[in-house]
Amino acid sequence: MTVRTRFAPSPTGFLHIGGARTALFSWAYARKHAGQFILRIEDTDVARSTPEAVQAILDGMAWLGLDWDEGPFYQMQRMDRYKEVIQKMLDEGKAYYCYSSKEELEALREYQMANQLKPRYDGRWRPEEGKALPAPPVDVQPVIRFKNPQTGVVSWDDLVKGTITISNEELDDLIIARADGTPTYNFCVVVDDWEMGITQVIRGDDHVNNTPRQINMLMALGAAIPQYAHLSMILGDDGQKLSKRHGAVSVMQYDDDGYLPQAVLNYLARLGWSHGDDEIFDMAQFCQWFDLDHITPSAAQFNTEKLNWLNAHYIKQLNGTDLVQDIEKRLALQQVKVAEQPVLAKAIDLYKERANTLNELANSIAYFYQLPETDAAALEKHITPDILPVMQALSVRLSEINWTAEQIHHEIETCVKQNGFKFPKVAMPLRVMLTGGAQSPSIDAVMAILGQQETISRIRRFIN
């Protein structure tokens, strides 16, 4: 049987890191088995769903490069089909009208909680043989409930967590259609997973408790039961649950923050899944290796430092020319305009080994295009009065040479020797004068890129 997986977000917000990992695993499973990956938008909560959120999810998927084979399907466009199935269930006695008001149900819930019982519908409108139902009130629009089995257990072999068994006594008759006639989540999922032929449902483990209900409905419909894999949640950097208030950000935020999608993907793949000791791999490799047997059943804490390490790794893999457009954009956001000279790609190549993020990279080379502010401590430490005449003389010599890193190095070396200095005695003041700080790559390489005229002009700012 062909593998068919799906990612089914509800468009009530952006695609966050947890959703992204769920999508990634579903996608990889389908790719691994040469199956199909389906995107389904669960937008039946009309009040909270927005077109912007749909777009945000699509954008997130696109940025990550998670492509789907079918869809996106929108549940709101499948209303007629859901209603058909509901009618069929009513006709077959598998579902029934319930006239309990929200207030009534609320009172029931409170009573049960107060008596240390699990809050659940008591079946007062559930038709049974020989049971007399109350007369339907005229002013209440009924909801429709699924007639859940009352005895026995539901059990499934979860691909991540192992066998899970839940007693039907724990379940109640859930609402499958609201008073206004619209079907609810648990019902739509069942119809869709069934009719879309989903073979493996890979989703967050907050759905574990929905699974027995869905299996019961699937069985009532005579549908095949898919396999289930429930992924544990991702905790924030501080071990706390991610929430809107706390650390849950759009995957697109990682783009803004200067992370490469390949780094985020690689990081997410290793969060809760492993392939021996392998840490660094691309998505082609991941799709070959991925399986559900090596998923950790416990929650995983997000670790930005490890993401940084991976991101730094992937930045190093790229060439300056690959990154020119991206870095230019990031510099522009900081009002730094990239002039034709120095050549941006060369500056990137010089700095890409020392950046964790593209934003850091952009920041670190901004001084090539914009006079840097000089760090006060570095200034005091390295640009001492005695060094100024040396710099003056050096600047004259520099104005007379061919502007190559070798020639520059030679000039600095000569200057060092003539004065009986060690190399840093000259290199450090140059660093501070040219870059504004005391850390930079090899100073002759910096100067070669900065340009002869600009180098000399920056040095001379400090003389007189």
Next chain:
RNA sequence: GUCCCCAUCGUCUAGAGGCCUAGGACACCUCCCUUUCACGGAGGCGACCGGGGUUCGAAUCCCCGUGGGGACGCCA
């Protein structure tokens, strides 16, 4: 409260009864490289939640505790 799930270094994890004196990665520390800072290289620190079983033998299997998480909506 009821039900369900989870539990190896600070973090992500390897581990399917003997290969475990518990391995790798991030972070941290030391040293090397060096023109400063990085990169890179070599080392180091550091964990099986507790208690009972089962077994010749348990990180691995079972039970109980403890701790953490999830679910209990006319949300998804």
